[in-house]
Amino acid sequence: xxxxxxxxxxxxxxxxxxxxxxxxxxxxxxxxxxxxxxxxxxxxxxxxxxxxxxxxxxxxxxxxxxxxxxxxxxxxxxxxxxxxxxxxxxxxxxxxxxxxxxxxxxxxxxxxxxxxxxxxxxxxxxxxxxxxxxxxxxxxxxxxxxxxxxxxxxxxxxxxxxxxxxxxxxxxx
Amino acid sequence: xxxxxxxxxxxxxxxxxxxxxxxxxxxxxxxxxxxxxxxxxxxxxxxxxxxxxxxxxxxxxxxxxxxxxxxxxxxxxxxxxxxxxxxxxxxxxxxxxxxxxxxxxxxxxxxxxxxxxxxxxxxxxxxxxxxxxxxxxxxxxxxxxxxxxxxxxxxxxxxxxxxxxxxxxxxxxxxxxxxxxxxxxxxxxxxxxxxxxxxxxxxxxxxxxxxxxxxxxxxxxxxxxxxxxxxxxxxxxxxxxxxxxxxxxxxxxxxxxxxxxxxxxxxxxxxxxxxxxxxxxxxxxxxxxxxxxxx
Numbered sequence: 001x002x003x004x005x006x007x008x009x010x011x012x013x014x015x016x017x018x019x020x021x022x023x024x025x026x027x028x029x030x031x032x033x034x035x036x037x038x039x040x041x042x043x044x045x046x047x048x049x050x051x052x053x054x055x056x057x058x059x060x061x062x063x064x065x066x067x068x069x070x071x072x073x074x075x076x077x078x079x080x081x082x083x084x085x086x087x088x089x090x091x092x093x094x095x096x097x098x099x100x101x102x103x104x105x106x107x108x109x110x111x112x113x114x115x116x117x118x119x120x121x122x123x124x125x126x127x128x129x130x131x132x133x134x135x136x137x138x139x140x141x142x143x144x145x146x147x148x149x150x151x152x153x154x155x156x157x158x159x160x161x162x163x164x165x166x167x168x169x170x171x172x173x
Numbered sequence: 174x175x176x177x178x179x180x181x182x183x184x185x186x187x188x189x190x191x192x193x194x195x196x197x198x199x200x201x202x203x204x205x206x207x208x209x210x211x212x213x214x215x216x217x218x219x220x221x222x223x224x225x226x227x228x229x230x231x232x233x234x235x236x237x238x239x240x241x242x243x244x245x246x247x248x249x250x251x252x253x254x255x256x257x258x259x260x261x262x263x264x265x266x267x268x269x270x271x272x273x274x275x276x277x278x279x280x281x282x283x284x285x286x287x288x289x290x291x292x293x294x295x296x297x298x299x300x301x302x303x304x305x306x307x308x309x310x311x312x313x314x315x316x317x318x319x320x321x322x323x324x325x326x327x328x329x330x331x332x333x334x335x336x337x338x339x340x341x342x343x344x345x346x347x348x349x350x351x352x353x354x355x356x357x358x359x360x361x362x363x364x365x366x367x368x369x370x371x372x373x374x375x376x377x378x379x380x381x382x383x384x385x386x387x388x389x390x391x392x393x394x395x396x397x398x399x400x401x402x403x404x405x406x407x408x409x410x411x412x413x414x415x416x417x418x419x420x421x422x423x424x425x426x427x428x429x430x431x432x433x434x435x436x437x438x439x440x441x442x443x444x445x446x447x448x449x450x451x452x453x454x455x456x457x458x459x460x461x462x463x464x465x466x467x468x
Contacts, residue, residue: 022406023442039407041415062406062442068435072443079439110415112401113343117419119434121405148415150407167334167412168276 010034015158020045020058023079027057027091031158038152040108042122044081044129044145045153047105048088049160050097056157059088063121064128081128089136104138105162105173107153109145122146142173177353183325184362190263193218195368197256206252212243215259224262225255232447233291234258253306261287261313265452267320274328275319276412280449282320285409286313287448291441292399299436300427302391311376311396314369318360319411322352330412337416344413345381357381384422394423399437406438408445 010017020026020037028035035058037045049056059078066073066080077083093099109126111117126145133139144151144164152165153173162173196214200206216222222243228234229246234254240246247255268283275282293312297305322328329351336347348355361378376393379386383397401419404410 022408039410041407041410042405043407062438063435065435068432069439072439079442112405112415112417112419114418116421117401118421118424118429119402119405121434121438150410150414 020060022060023062023076025057025059025078025084025088025091027055027088027095028157029053029055029095033157034154035157036152036154040151040153041110042108042125044106044108044122044125045151046085046088046129047153047155047162048092048097049103049155049157049162050092050101051103051160052101053096053098054157055092055095055097056155056160057088057092058153058155059084061085061125061129064124081125082132085129085132086136089138099136099138102138103141103160104133105153106140106143106145107151107164107173110147110149110151113148144171144173175353176351180322180326180352180354180359181362183321184359184366186325187267187321187363187366190260190367191218191221193221194256194260194263197252197259198368198370201252201256208244208247208252211252212247215243215255221259221262225258228258228262228451229255231451233444251306253304257306257309257313260310261290261452264313264317268317269452270324272319272323272411274323274326274330276330277319277323277409280452281409281411282316283409283452284445284449285316285403287452288403288406288408288441288445289313289315289396289399291444291448292403292437293395295437295440296395296399296427296433297392299433300391300395300429302427303395304392307370307373307392308395308399310369311373311392312399314364314373315360315377315380315396315400316356317363317377318356318358321359321363322348322356326352328352334412343381343418344416355381381417381420383420383426389426391427394427397423398427398429398434402434402437403441406442408441 015034017034017036018026026035037060043062045060047058061081061084062079064081066083073080073083077087109122111122149166154163163170164173193214229240268286269280271279272282290309290312293308294305297303297308332351333347336350345355357378357380361374364374376396379393380396383393
């Protein structure tokens with residue numbers, strides 16, 4: 001699975017790695033693709049996959065709530081969890097995914113060491129993620145969240161497998 | 174020679190900044206300076222002139238009227254802004270190389286530098302108390318110590334990790350345990366050598382631990398908050414990830430309004446996209462030698 005996170009390796013096996021930047025998302029129904037998002041700190045990455053339809057998506061949200069900048073949220077829904085996740089879900093539905101089949105996984109939501117950090121962006125990103133999922137009647141299948149690590153999250157659109165890389169070590173999510 | 178002394182000695186292996194940076198800095202606060210004369214100092218270097226004009230016309234630095242000459246850039250943007258841009262053009266090639274010891278991919282240190290510069294400037298504009306131009310410069314330079322530690326000393330990251338894991342301590346504390354110094358102190362030594370103004374050097378030296386500074390100014394607190402926010406987002410994250418402590422003293426001293434953190438992050442994320450594109454091509458245009466490890 002490690003080859004999936006390496007664009008050059010992936011190309012040798014006929015796969016294409018699509019990098020999802022901060023405040024962006026990608027959806028596709030192409031089994032040749034691997035969606036990857038890097039450097040998740042307090043940001044939250046969410047992968048979604050419907051194995052029956054072969055449709056999947058990945059988003060990298062930076063902030064919890066769009067109310068701090070509604071104009072930017074209209075332009076860039078993926079920047080915020082409360083606008084990004086509904087946009088991601090709608091985009092996979094538009095490609096033929098069925099809500100009942102969705103496999104959702106999340107990584108990120110980290111924070112600096114110690115109890116003194118006042119912004120709590122990571123924690124609040126995870127709280128809002130929970131609320132949006134609850135509203136949509138969805139649950140996370142797996143998650144790798146919290147702590148102070150940086151994480152990379154990848155979704156293989158062929159198998160639906162999800163991998164998290166932390167400190168150079170990869171594990172299946 | 175002990176490790177700390179060896180590290181501080183290596184500061185001298187980093188290339189000095191070109192003379193033009195010092196000249197601009199010297200005249201920044203001189204009301205009698207002749208822009209025509211000072212423009213010539215830049216114009217002798219065609220690469221630098223091209224880079225300066227491109228950045229002067231970028232969305233972030235630019236203004237509505239297009240800027241076609243160095244002298245006009247000085248009039249329109251102000252000498253401090255021109256100094257900032259020239260400094261960025263000279264420092265960019267050094268910080269765009271991969272920083273081996275810190276596990277920073279190419280351009281990652283630079284991405285963190287520019288993000289922190291923008292966040293610092295935004296906070297200074299919103300909160301007052303510090304000159305936004307100084308804030309930009311301090312934010313841009315705050316992690317330059319990693320160039321020395323990562324490329325010239327070859328940091329043994331395993332030792333740092335062990336110290337962090339065993340002691341449950343932040344990254345900068347682990348650096349001090351292993352090296353006897355940390356990247357913030359090394360950055361301060363480098364900036365002193367580069368003759369960067371003292372208030373900026375102080376902000377850089379204490380950027381992980383503002384409450385330890387005997388003579389703190391709002392500039393220091395602004396750079397601390399900006400660094401924390403940019404690290405949180407993951408702009409230019411290396412092996413040190415989020416393994417730092419937040420210093421609540423800074424937030425108290427600045428009396429941060431609610432939502433300022435999130436507004437700063439949203440603001441920077443948009444500005445950064447345009448800026449990184451500009452700098453990607455700068456190294457070649459500028460022809461500055463990148464920092465090379467010398468042993």
